[in-house]
Amino acid sequence: MAKKKSNASLWIMLAAIVAIAVLIFLLPSCGDGMERTTRVAVGQQAPDFTVEMTDSTHVTLSDLRGRVVLLNFWATWCPPCRSELQRVQSGIVDRFAGRPFVFLPVSREEERGTVEEFLRRNGHAFPSGLDPERTVYALYATNYIPRNFLIDREGRIAGSYIGYTPEEFGELVRAIENELNKP
Numbered sequence: 001m002a003k004k005k006s007n008a009s010l011w012i013m014l015a016a017i018v019a020i021a022v023l024i025f026l027l028p029s030c031g032d033g034m035e036r037t038t039r040v041a042v043g044q045q046a047p048d049f050t051v052e053m054t055d056s057t058h059v060t061l062s063d064l065r066g067r068v069v070l071l072n073f074w075a076t077w078c079p080p081c082r083s084e085l086q087r088v089q090s091g092i093v094d095r096f097a098g099r100p101f102v103f104l105p106v107s108r109e110e111e112r113g114t115v116e117e118f119l120r121r122n123g124h125a126f127p128s129g130l131d132p133e134r135t136v137y138a139l140y141a142t143n144y145i146p147r148n149f150l151i152d153r154e155g156r157i158a159g160s161y162i163g164y165t166p167e168e169f170g171e172l173v174r175a176i177e178n179e180l181n182k183p
Contacts, residue, residue, distance in 0.1 A: 037143040038160055046071070046151045047139035051106055051129035054116050059104060059129065062155060067100040068179045069151040070172075073137050074128075075108050076118040080164040081146040085124060087169055092176065093126055099180055100153070104129060108137045108145060150175055152182075 040047065046069075050060040061069065070092065074081035085105070093103050106129035107115045115128055131137055141147055150159035150172070159175045161168060 038141050038162070039138075040140055040149070040157050040160070042157050042160060044157050046149065046155050046157050048155075049136045049139060051104075051131060051136055053127040053129055054112065054119060055127040057127070061104075061151070064102050064104075064151075065155050066153055067102050068153060068158075068176060069102045069104055070176060071140070071149040071151060072103065072105040073108050073131075073140070073145050073147040074105055075110055075145055076114055078145050082122075084146050084164040084169065085122070087166075089125065091169065091173060095173070096176060096180065101176065101180060106131050106136055109134050148172060150179060152179055 046061060048060065048062045050058050052058050061071075072084075072088075074085060076082075088103065088105075096103075103126060105126065108131050110130075111132055112130055115130060118124075119126075119128060129136070137147075140149055144162050146162075146164050148159075148161040149157055150161075152158040158179050159172075161172055
């Protein structure tokens with residue numbers, strides 16, 4: 001009887017090891033898996049779209065040609081998005097004010113009231129695009145936020161950034177500065 005119980009335990013452990021190995025194999029690594037969810041590549045023309053903003057205006061990406069655009073996908077429920085947005089006003093919007101630059105945040109899968117309340121409650125003075133059906137986001141990616149796409153003056157993707165860390169935010173600011181300094 002003890003031998004049968006021992007064999008059963010061995011089979012259970014073996015099955016658990018196989019299941020873990022399969023999960024590790026199927027789950028993408030952080031960087032690679034996230035990159036595979038990006039639908040546009042650096043150098044490609046940025047997909048055009050029109051988005052309604054929380055201030056009731058409409059922004060069409062192609063109308064922004066001639067300016068560097070930071071397209072930012074975010075959501076109110078996303079902790080890294082909230083951390084990133086806390087730095088955006090002074091670190092990006094104010095820093096590049098008066099230059100040919102546009103910060104274009106787009107809230108993914110949320111209703112106007114939720115987004116407006118979040119912006120008001122957190123003291124964000126900039127309007128945000130509304131993408132409740134995820135149609136704009138789907139042009140650029142399949143998963144993960146925050147997502148930033150740096151778009152050059154000709155409307156091409158100049159950079160793609162996934163997630164938020166203070167170091168990555170610094171890289172993003174430098175990338176915007178580099179794009180603005182190009183002739």
